Amino acid sequence: MSRPAPARPIAASGDGSPLRALAPAKVNLGLAVVGRRQDGFHDLESILLRIGLADELEVRPGAGPADALVVQGDPDCLVEGNLVLRAAAIVRARLAGPTAPPLAFRLRKRIPVAAGLGGGSSDAAAALRLLEQALGFAPEWHERWADAEALGSDVPFFVSGAAAAHVAGRGERAEPLPAPPSLGLVLVTPHRPLATAEVFARFDRLPPSSPEARGVVRELADALAGGLDGAGLAALAPRLRQANDLWPAAIALRPELAGLREAVEAALGRLCLLSGSGPTLVALYPSGDEAAAVAPGLAAGLPHARIIATDLETPEPLWRQP
Ligand code: C5P
8 A cells, every 4th residue: 555755854863963773683593494385485483583783774864866875884784775775665555646855874883794694684673673763654454564574584583572472483473482581602604605595495405404403492482481591592503503404405505604613613612503594603602791702702713704603682693792
């Protein structure tokens, strides 16, 4: 359904400063691929956990003829094809009448791109939220959900605002779950990115995965619903490590990932999970302080990866390689 477009954007708060939103990253705790679909996507079951590390998006009235985006903080994050501008195009398509005035977005990246951390998807969800505010656009719930789905499989989770969720379908069916009260994470992201589409395509050429991952995901959903804390979640790492069906495809594409995981696990004395389609490896700790304490020692031995320590609340890394 189309809506009248506003004559002027309201893309600034009362004092003239831009509208701002945080776009937090996620990690996957287990990922079961349960089927291949007619539309080329795969049906999944996974637990998504929103983490502290976040990009920042702001918007103000634009000066140019069209919506514009400036990206800061990561040369690997491109303006062309960026989901922030795709979100703007999708929202504009819902607005009828005279064209809504252009907007200027500024995206400050902290989440590594193409890393399995949902950075682009979260940026898209933040953009949808800011576009609604900036253009005074109030979609129906199902319209917002459809726009989120059109932008990517993880976008509905971020739009839902849930701290954690048991996701199914393409990833768009998100059953909210409580997050543990505290958790620390060390993220190890190889500098060479990995495209999700490539990992799924490779998955299709490998022998079928065993059905175990789905059981682990469901058990974790029950445990989180029952109030699992950070220490309890970190203790489940050995089971969760075996419960990402995309691991064989990720190492088929990036054989060096197996050696990296061994090195990280030996250095930390702790098992690591693959987040989503990778290539980020994740070590879990009961608190952010503990994650921040071990990260510097790890970074010294791993020149080909980016190391970040985070928790569930803090947008800036608790520690990152200087
Ligand atoms: O939805 P998103 O744009 O993040 O997905 C990127 C690609 O990953 C899709 O084009 C598809 O090839 C693959 N994918 C999939 N099944 C999913 C999610 C993603 O096959 N559930």
